[in-house]
Amino acid sequence: MDREIRLHYAPDNASLIVRLAMLELGIDHRTVLVDRAAKAQSSPIYRLLNPHGLIPALETPDGVIFETGAILLWLADNAGRGAPAIGTSDRTQFLAWLFFVSNTLHTDLRTTFYPMHYVGGVPEMQSALRQTQRSRICNHLATLEELAASTPVWLDGSQPSVLCYYIACLLRWMALYPQDDDRSWFALSDTPHLAALLVALENREAVKTAQHAEGLGPTPFTAPTYCSPPEGSAT
Ligand SMILES: N[C@@H](CCC(=O)N[C@@H](CS)C(=O)NCC(=O)O)C(=O)O
Structure with a gap:
């Protein structure tokens, strides 16, 4: 390689x-589009x-x-920033919350996007699963809001850690996906400290560059709209 x-x-x-995260950390990279419309993510070559x-x-x-x-952890460790240094108490907390966001919050949200993978094709069962998951997600958001209110340095939007971007994207998707579904369960105003984080992130150059690259619109986190990418297909 x-x-x-x-x-x-x-x-x-x-x-x-x-x-x-790569834009924020200044990590040089190329992007390669995976054509979801053609299910390229399931192809032997992508696997x-x-x-x-x-x-x-x-x-x-x-x-x-x-x-x-x-x-995210690999990127931050290689860049030497974007996460607290090893051997600090900030690092301990950061890891706990990174893993919580990854294996609990993201996973619960993902279940609402792909309920068919968990309960099959019956619409009533899918909708019941979504409801259960959304009530779990609301609890997770309350916990994250409490964390944000305690202002850990790694949730400061003026010096964002990689975790800030993880949380921001999950909040974006809560407001948007799945399309044409009930949205009443989610309001960013319920979590003002997380909302403030999103406002700060929207001022970052990294976000402006990604907005352009993926057609995310002017306020991708605080008032998101469906993406209109200059290349490729959306979900
Ligand atoms: N646990 C994975 C989840 C990634 C994930 O859900 N990817 C979605 C797109 S947002 C995907 O590839 N979906 C295509 C599919 O399920 O076929 C991660 O954290 O990277």
């Missing part, structure tokens, strides 16, 4: 979190990168890495 870092992405997919057939996958000089949380 050469030294180039390549992000396999689709617009407004989990790869957006990785793109934002050589991510055997689970999920986006993102990141080619690095150390080999291919997948799972958003793992990629």
